[in-house]
Amino acid sequence: MKKTIFIIEDELMLADMYKEKMEMAGFEVIQAFDAEEALKKIEGTNPDIILLDILLPRQSGIYFLERIREKEEFKETPVIAFSNFDDSETRKMAFDLGAKDYLIKTNYTPQEILDKVKKYIK
Amino acid sequence: MxxxxxxxxxxxxxxxxxxxxxxxxxxxxxxxxxxxxxxxxxxxxxxxxxxxxxxxxxxxxxxxxxxxxxxxxxxxxxxxxxxxxxxxxxxxxxxxxxxxxxxxxxxxxxxxxxxxxxxxxxxxxxxxxxxxxxxxxxxxxxxxxxxxxxxxxxxxxxxxxxxxxxxxxxxxxxxxxxxxxxxxxxxxxxxxxxxxxxxxxxxxxxxxxxxxxxxxxxxxxxxxxxxxxLFKLFISLPTLLMAAIFIILFTDLIFLTPDPTLKLIKLISLLTIAYISYLLMKSVQRQTEQREEIEQLVQRLEKANKDLRMADKTKSEFISIASHQLRTPLTSTKGYLSMIADGTYGKVPPKIKEKIDCVFYSNERLIKLVNELLNVSRIEAGKIKYEPEKKDLEKILYQIIQDFRIVAKEKGLTIKFKKPKEKLPEMLLDEDKLRQVILNIIDNGIKYTNKGGITVSLEKKDNNACIAIADTGEGIRKEDLEKMFQSFSRGSTGVMLSREGAGLGLYIAKKFIEMHDGKIWAESKGLKKGSQFYIQIPIK
The missing domain is CATH 1.20.1070.10 (Rhodopsin 7-helix transmembrane proteins)
Known part of the structure; x- marks a missing residue:
């Protein structure tokens, strides 16, 4: 059975790139472009891993992470936070909310991100 | 009368x-x-x-x-x-x-x-x-x-x-x-x-x-x-007193002094008092002006502080915007180039792959430059935090050297690690920042060395961890040794050998080592005589 990866990324080009890479690697991909949309879409799904952009329009990725951690079914879902915003406070907040890793997007190729996904997936 | x-x-x-x-x-x-x-x-x-x-x-x-x-x-x-x-x-x-x-x-x-x-x-x-x-x-x-x-x-x-x-x-x-x-x-x-x-x-x-x-x-x-x-009218007591004395003496002069000689003496006294009052009031006025000047200086200082805080906030916002906006297009370029190069879209002819690798490499240089510029901005804005944890320094150095073996081998260089005679205890280190420093120095060593190799050594000296990174490369001129750790400086060798980089790596390295209360410096016997970089961090 295909594993599901939920990608929350507001930059269309990057979202398509990661979606393409993950689908080629055999994942089923659910996409969302902002936190509110992601909160709606995640209901009724059970992703095996979440790839979460931090800098999102209106509400941040941290806001999304806080909301899903309040729900029993998503308490243990592995999350990889990624962003081009390298801020130690945000990084700490992500780890405090159970993120497995905090990646700076420019420092990783899609293949390297895929390797991280495979490392942390449940 | x-x-x-x-x-x-x-x-x-x-x-x-x-x-x-x-x-x-x-x-x-x-x-x-x-x-x-x-x-x-x-x-x-x-x-x-x-x-x-x-x-x-x-x-x-x-x-x-x-x-x-x-x-x-x-x-x-x-x-x-x-x-x-x-x-x-x-x-x-x-x-x-x-x-x-x-x-x-x-x-x-x-x-x-x-x-x-x-x-x-x-x-x-x-x-x-x-x-x-x-x-x-x-x-x-x-x-x-x-x-x-x-x-x-x-x-x-x-x-x-x-x-x-x-x-x-x-x-x-x-x-x-x-x-x-x-x-x-x-x-x-x-x-x-x-x-x-x-x-x-x-x-x-x-x-x-x-x-x-x-x-x-x-x-x-x-x-x-x-x-x-005057913003606050300050008629001082001495001024009022002098005014009262003046009026009384004036009245006395006119009414109570019939004798002409005495009148003249009193007139002279009155004029003298008028002059002294003038001087007194001038002095009071000077004090008032000085007080006003101080008040204005305080107001200007408060405004300057407010402007500085605004500038600081603007700087922080710029860093945040710049990091996101600059890096986003670089991320997609890196991503798609890597996917093309690794055959995700089909086999790529070697000649085209070679060119794609060049573009990918240029993009990596740009990413590195952006990272360094952002680091410098954040250091100067005081936004980079020192986050130490207990770490094994020997293990960190070993891992880094392992990562460089392939790159060094490709250039025909050796890379060695001289372990300490006495095992170092775990010490407080900001691993992320220290890695960046060591990576930068070894990367420079490989860049500026064409034959021979790099030797990394670690030892304990007087409760300090001392790292030495020596290369057999092009060396550094004496006058460049100190300037190397300033921003936007690359030394004359750097200008001759390579046009990469903006000279920020060693500046950032110095700042990161200083966060550890450590020291970093370079030595070299001159051009073509290799160089040695030393890092000393207190064991805490």
Whole structure:
């Protein structure tokens, strides 16, 4: 059975790139472009891993992470936070909310991100 | 000795008017007020002196002298009102051309009246006494005279009222109110006792109430001037004391000193006191100015601090925007190039792959540059935090060296790790930052070395962890050794060998090692003699 990866990324080009890479690697991909949309879409799904952009329009990725951690079914879902915003406070907040890793997007190729996904997936 | 009845009260009142007028002239001129304002004020007071004193003397001397004196007193009256007009327009900052023309017109009319009043009987025809009270017979142009004075009075009040109701600033409102109250009181009293009662009711005995009301006007004007200049009017106790002493001595000089010699001595003393008071007030004013200057400096400092905080906030926002906006396109370029190169979209001919690798490599350089620039911005904005944790330094160095083995081998270089003789304990390190430093130095070593290799050693010395990274590369000139750790410096070797980088890596390395309370420095015997980089971090 295909594993599901939920990608929350507001930059269309990057979202398509990661979606393409993950689908080629055999994942089923659910996409969302902002936190509110992601909160709606995640209901009724059970992703095996979440790839979460931090800098999102209106509400941040941290806001999304806080909301899903309040729900029993998503308490243990592995999350990889990624962003081009390298801020130690945000990084700490992500780890405090159970993120497995905090990646700076420019420092990783899609293949390297895929390797991280495979490392942390449940 | 004169008693304190009727005429004597008038005389004393006159003395007080003179003393207070003189005092105000000294006060205004001892403060740093606008030159024009203080000159106009002084002119007003001088004209007032002429008016009130000559009007008084014209009533106590014989008729031949009396008529001359009263004509002189009246001749300056339109000038007095015109000076008030000049003063009000100057004080209110009215620069419109129409007012310049009005001022000039009234000045010419006033000067004309000086000559008409002095040398003709057109204004004052005759004077005579009834029961020791001076009576005046007016000339044919007396109505023009009174009309001019009234027009000037109404004009002055109009200007003040207009300003009063058009200004919203509290300070300006207060000053205009002062002038309005002063001028209205003077206009009313002067109108009643110098025009209405004498002209319509032939009552001449209360002239002094009209004349001496000039001091009410002068006082309010002086107060407005000083209030406008000083944010908080500070009439100091010494100033008041000196004013009281001056008035008392002045009165004593006039009333209680018949002896001419003594009068002269007292006059000299009075003038000396006036001069000392002037100096005292100047000193008080200087102190007030210094206090104001300090207040202004404090305000400027507060504003500068606020601007700095804004600039700091703007800098932080720029860093956040720049990091996101600059990096996003670099991420997609990196991503798609890597996917093309690794065959995600199909096999790529070697020649095309070679070019794609070049573009990918250029993009990596750009990413590195952006990372370094952002790091420098964050360091300088104080936004980079030192986050130490207990770490095994030997393990970190070993992992880094392992990562470089392939790169070094590709260039035909060796890379060795000399472990410490005595195992180092775990120590507080910000691993992320330390990695960046070691990576940067080893990367530079490989870049600037064409044969031989890199040796990394670690040892414990006097409770410090000492890392040495030595290469057999191009070496560094003596004059470049110190400059290398400054931002945007790459040393002469860097310029010759390679055009990569902006010279920020070692600057950032120095900042990161300093966060560990450590030291970093470089040594080299010169060009083509290799280089050694040393890092010393206290074991905590």
């Amino acid at each position: 004169p008693g304190l009845y009727g005429v004597e009260i008038v005389r004393i009142a006159l003395l007080f008017v003179n003393a207070i007028g003189l005092w105000f002239v000294v006060l205004i001129n001892s403060h740093k007020t606008d030159k024009k304002i203080s000159n106009l004020f002084s002119t007003m007071v001088i004209l007032m002196f002429i008016w009130v004193n000559l009007a008084y003397f014209s009533r106590i001397l014989d008729i031949e002298i009396g008529i001359k004196l009263i004509r002189i007193a009246w001749s300056v009256t339109p000038l007095f009102f015109t000076t008030i007009l000049y003063f009000i327009l100057e004080f209110l900052g009215e620069k419109k051309k129409i007012y310049q023309k009005i001022k000039l017109a009234f000045l010419l009319i006033s000067i004309l009246f000086v000559f008409i009043t002095l040398f003709t009987s057109a204004i004052i025809d005759k004077i005579y006494f009834i029961n020791q009270i001076l009576q005046i017979e007016y000339g044919i142009l007396s109505w023009v005279f009174f009309g001019t004075v009234c027009v000037l009075s109404f004009l002055n009040i109009f200007l003040l009222l207009r300003k009063r109701f058009s200004t919203s600033e509290n300070n300006q409102k207060f000053e205009t109110n002062c002038l309005l109250v002063g001028f209205s009181s003077f206009f009313l009293l002067n109108g009643i006792y110098n025009i209405i009662l004498p002209v319509f009711y032939q009552r001449f005995n209360l002239y002094y109430l009209g004349d001496y009301s000039t001091i009410i006007l002068i006082s309010f004007i002086a107060y407005a001037i000083l209030k406008a200049k």
